[in-house]
Amino acid sequence: MKLLSVEGLSVRAGELELVREVSFAIAPGERVGLIGESGSGKSLTALSLMGLLPEGVSASGTAVLGGHRLLGVPEKRLKGLRGRTVSMVFQEPMTALNPLMRVGAQVSEVMTLHGRDRAAARARTLDLLDRVRLPHPAQIARAYPHQLSGGQRQRVMLAIALANEPDLLICDEPTTALDVTVQKQMLELIAEVAPALLFITHDLAVVASMCERVLVMYGGRVVESGPMREVFTRPRHRYTEGLLDASRLTPRGTRLPTIKGSVPSAGAFPEGCVFRNRCPHAGPRCETEPALTGEAHGYACWHPGD
Amino acid sequence: MIVYLVKRLAVLLASTAVAGVVVFAFMALLPGDPAEIALGVNATPEAVAQLRQQYGTDRPPVTQFLDWFGGLVTGDFGTSYVTSSPIGPQIGERLAVTAVLVTGGMVIALLVAVPAGTFAAVHHRNPLGAAISAVSQVGIAIPAFLAGILLVFVFAVKAQALPSGGYVPMAEDPAQWLLSLLLPWLSLGLVQGAVLTRYVRSSVLDVMREDYLRTARAKGRGRMGALWRHGLRNASIPVVTVLGLQLATLLIGAVVVERVFVIPGLGDLLLNGVAGRDLLLVQGVVMVLVVAVLLINFVVDLAYAVLDPRLRGAP
Numbered sequence: 001m002k003l004l005s006v007e008g009l010s011v012r013a014g015e016l017e018l019v020r021e022v023s024f025a026i027a028p029g030e031r032v033g034l035i036g037e038s039g040s041g042k043s044l045t046a047l048s049l050m051g052l053l054p055e056g057v058s059a060s061g062t063a064v065l066g067g068h069r070l071l072g073v074p075e076k077r078l079k080g081l082r083g084r085t086v087s088m089v090f091q092e093p094m095t096a097l098n099p100l101m102r103v104g105a106q107v108s109e110v111m112t113l114h115g116r117d118r119a120a121a122r123a124r125t126l127d128l129l130d131r132v133r134l135p136h137p138a139q140i141a142r143a144y145p146h147q148l149s150g151g152q153r154q155r156v157m158l159a160i161a162l163a164n165e166p167d168l169l170i171c172d173e174p175t176t177a178l179d180v181t182v183q184k185q186m187l188e189l190i191a192e193v194a195p196a197l198l199f200i201t202h203d204l205a206v207v208a209s210m211c212e213r214v215l216v217m218y219g220g221r222v223v224e225s226g227p228m229r230e231v232f233t234r235p236r237h238r239y240t241e242g243l244l245d246a247s248r249l250t251p252r253g254t255r256l257p258t259i260k261g262s263v264p265s266a267g268a269f270p271e272g273c274v275f276r277n278r279c280p281h282a283g284p285r286c287e288t289e290p291a292l293t294g295e296a297h298g299y300a301c302w303h304p305g306d
Numbered sequence: 307m308i309v310y311l312v313k314r315l316a317v318l319l320a321s322t323a324v325a326g327v328v329v330f331a332f333m334a335l336l337p338g339d340p341a342e343i344a345l346g347v348n349a350t351p352e353a354v355a356q357l358r359q360q361y362g363t364d365r366p367p368v369t370q371f372l373d374w375f376g377g378l379v380t381g382d383f384g385t386s387y388v389t390s391s392p393i394g395p396q397i398g399e400r401l402a403v404t405a406v407l408v409t410g411g412m413v414i415a416l417l418v419a420v421p422a423g424t425f426a427a428v429h430h431r432n433p434l435g436a437a438i439s440a441v442s443q444v445g446i447a448i449p450a451f452l453a454g455i456l457l458v459f460v461f462a463v464k465a466q467a468l469p470s471g472g473y474v475p476m477a478e479d480p481a482q483w484l485l486s487l488l489l490p491w492l493s494l495g496l497v498q499g500a501v502l503t504r505y506v507r508s509s510v511l512d513v514m515r516e517d518y519l520r521t522a523r524a525k526g527r528g529r530m531g532a533l534w535r536h537g538l539r540n541a542s543i544p545v546v547t548v549l550g551l552q553l554a555t556l557l558i559g560a561v562v563v564e565r566v567f568v569i570p571g572l573g574d575l576l577l578n579g580v581a582g583r584d585l586l587l588v589q590g591v592v593m594v595l596v597v598a599v600l601l602i603n604f605v606v607d608l609a610y611a612v613l614d615p616r617l618r619g620a621p
Contacts, residue, residue, distance in 0.1 A: 052523055055431065075528060083526035090524075095517040098536045099616060109535075110525040144615040160525065 003028045003196050004049075004168055009061035009071070011044045011053065011220075016267045018057070019044050019220040023292075026168065031197040033211035033228065035204060035243070039263045041220035042200045046170050049198075050088050051078035066167050084114045087161035089190075091173040093154035097145040103156050104129075104141025110163045128159040132189060151182035155189070162193055169194045173201055204247045208232060216240045219264075219274030226297030236297070236304035239275045273302065307618045310611055318604045325596045326375045333589045334367055340387040343583050361387060374589075383590040388582050393590045396575060401594060403473065404571035407490055407564070408556050414495025415502050415552070422499075423506025428533070430511060439507065445500020450559045454493035454566040461489060471568040490567045494559055498552050505548045509541040516540070543613055550606035554599045 004026040011019035019041040026032050034042050048059035049070055063070040068081055090096050097106055104125050111121035129137035132155040145153055154174060161169055171190060175183040183206075190197070191210055199210050207214055207228065214231050216224040216239065224237040235241045242259035250256055261278040264270075272289050276282040281303050290300045341357040342349065358364040362373070377384060383393035422438050429435030448456075462470035468489055474482040513519065514537065522532035561573025568574075572591055579587035611617050 050524060052520060079526050079528055081526075082524055088524050090517065090521070092517055096521045098518040098522070098540070100539050100614060101536070109522075113526045146616045157521070160521075 001027065003030070004063070004065045004198075006049070006063045007061055009045065009048060009059060009063060011041070011048050011057060011059045013057045013266075017220065018266055019048070019059075021061075022217075022220075022222050024215055024222065024225060026196050026198060028167070029196055030213065031191070031194065031199065031211045033207035033214040034198060034200045034217060035202060035207055035214060036217035037202060037243075037263050039266065040217040042217050043172055044220075045217070046088065046172050046198065046200055049170065050082060050086065051075065052082075052088075080114075083110045083160075083166075084164040085166055086168045086170065087164075087166040088170040088172065089154070089157045089161050089174045092177050093150050093157055094177065096157055097153055099145055101144075102141065103143050103145060103148065106145075107141070107156065107159050107163060110160050114164050124163070125159075128163055129156070131162070131193065132156070132159045133185075134159075149182075151178050151186060154178060154186060158186075158189065158193070166195060168196045168198065170198045171200065175206065176201070176203070204232070204244065216243070219269040220266075221274055221300065222292060222298075223275065223301070224297075224299040225292070226294075226299075230297050234306070236294070236299035236306070237275075237301045238279045238281055238303075238305060240299075241305050242278075273300070307611065310618060311608070314604055314607045318600055321600050322597055323375075325600065326378070326593065327371070329589060329593050329596060330371045330374060333585055334370075336585070338583065338585070339363070340585055344387055378593065384586050386584050386587050388584040388587070393587050396587070397572070397590055397594055400570060400572045400575045403569060404557070404560050404564070404573065407487065407494065407560050407569065407571055408553070410487060410491035411494030411498060411556055411560070412549075412553060414491055415498035415556075416549075418496065418499030419502035419506050423503040424510050424533075424538070426503065426507040427510035427514060428530070430507075438503065442500040442503040442507075445497055446504070448497055448500075450493050450497045451562045451566050453497050454489065454563055457489050457493050458566070471566070473567075473569045486567075486569075490563050490569060493566070494556055494563055498556055498559075502545070502548065502552060505545055506541070509544045510537065512544075513537040513541040539613065543610065546606055546609050546613065550602050553602045557595060557598055557602075 002025045006025065007023050009019060009022040010017060022041075022045055024032070034045065036042050044053065044057070047053050049063055049065075051070065051073075053059060059071050061071060065081070065086055068077075068085060070078070070081070070086075097103070104122070107125040107128060108118070108121035111124060112118055116124070125141055126137040129140050134140045134152060134155050140148070140152070140156070145156075148156065154177075158174075169190075171194075174190065175186050178186060187206060187210060190199075197211070199207065201207055211228050213226065214228045215222050216231070216237065218239045224231060224235065224240045231240060232244065235244055239259070242257075245257040246259060248257070259278055260280070264277070270277045272287040273279070273282070276286040279286070283303070285302045290302050292298045292300045339354070339358070340361055340363060341354045345353055345357060355364070362370065365373075374384060381394050381398070383397055385392050422442070426435045426438040426442075458470045461468045469486055470489075472486055474486045476483040510533070514533065516537075518540075519532050519537055522536045523529065527535065560571060561576060563569075564571040564573040565577065572594065576588065576591040576595075578584075579591060
């Protein structure tokens, strides 16, 4: 039984293909991590599921969430799903809330928008603020965003996301902008309250603590996917391997391992395997594109590690 | 909020006092003695001295200033050296006309700019949005008096639908009053509206890129719904700044438009005063215009605080 299933999702901006043929699924209650460097297409994948792609960017393929199609559906239908069946918490809490509106009104808005009456929404707002562990919910509800810290604002965003008890929560780097001390509390909270979770991050340690399964994206493609433990202990794709090496703590005095080169800009990735211009193992075979192979643990690489 | 209000009020009062000094000093520095002007070139020194004493211009400048400035507070602008009539009531009467003219112009400007600017922003990627930008660009290039002359040509001379000038007081005939003001309102309002359209457009465009609009859409609002509920009030903050500046421009622009349409407003009074060397009258009108601009700025500051909660706690 799948909650979300995505098949052949591609995102393009005019001629430029930014995300290519991404397929994955999330089971009810499952927590899936989506990792990769900036520019790998993680955020676009998430935004296309929300129907929130920027102007001039469009998605194709199929994505079905609990029987509702998410792609190629008129905005009117998607509006009814956003904030109710699927919710999203964004990276930057400092700018995500309307500066001119009281916090409480911004939380209850998402409920009245989906049919709850005002009084009920207002009462539930206080419960929600309490649930995301904000102290003095009544006081917070009356505050304006600028009176709250970044961590508090991100909790408010989480309260908004959870308000209508969605089936799927998408978090796009929700702790990247927060202080390290606040990060951990926020992650614990998300892990505790999330129904099913699609968690986007470039921080491997965070994925390891949060998710059961992980998708690795590079150059707009999923290059490896599988159970978190397996992918992290036995990466098959050379990109995943490099990513893990780069994030490992190394003994004092040794060189930090890095992936050579840098992420090309969109449209400048090589033909065939997108990673081959940075891969130490690349050969002539890599000029043809490898498919994602393997059952539970899939990888798209011609000479996988073991 | 109270602290903010008190501070703004203090700024208003202080700048009014400074403005009073500057206006008075400028007038005092101008060559030409009112008594000599009144009596002509053949006057005897005794007669001039006597008239000076009568006008009070023989007193030390500081005393004169305090007397004049103190009078302003009670609405007493003094008595004209030229016409011997009190200046205050004249200014009051003319100010009422100019205020109606400027307010009407501003209302038209807003009625044009807010919908047009918002539409141009929302449709900035298609030809219709670009067309609005182009039209507003043309509008900016046209000065108000030229717009007035063009409007007179079209509506008064060609179509003969509206009077080309003149002013009918409202108490006399409300319908004629409205007709007599229509073209002046349009010539002020359309030009200012064109300028304002561009500000509204860029302000709405900026807001459309804001994260909180994406949040609103993530909650389940459509593009327009999010903009309406969360965008427009945010977009209005920079527009209010421009609006304040424009209102001041409009007040000055009214001086010219009053000439074109023969409307007995403050601008008309000012020009008459200058032509008749009625120094005290000019001094009074200039002071009123300065205070009006200061008041507009004060109201703009208050509007910020009403619109933006972040400013309420700030100094």
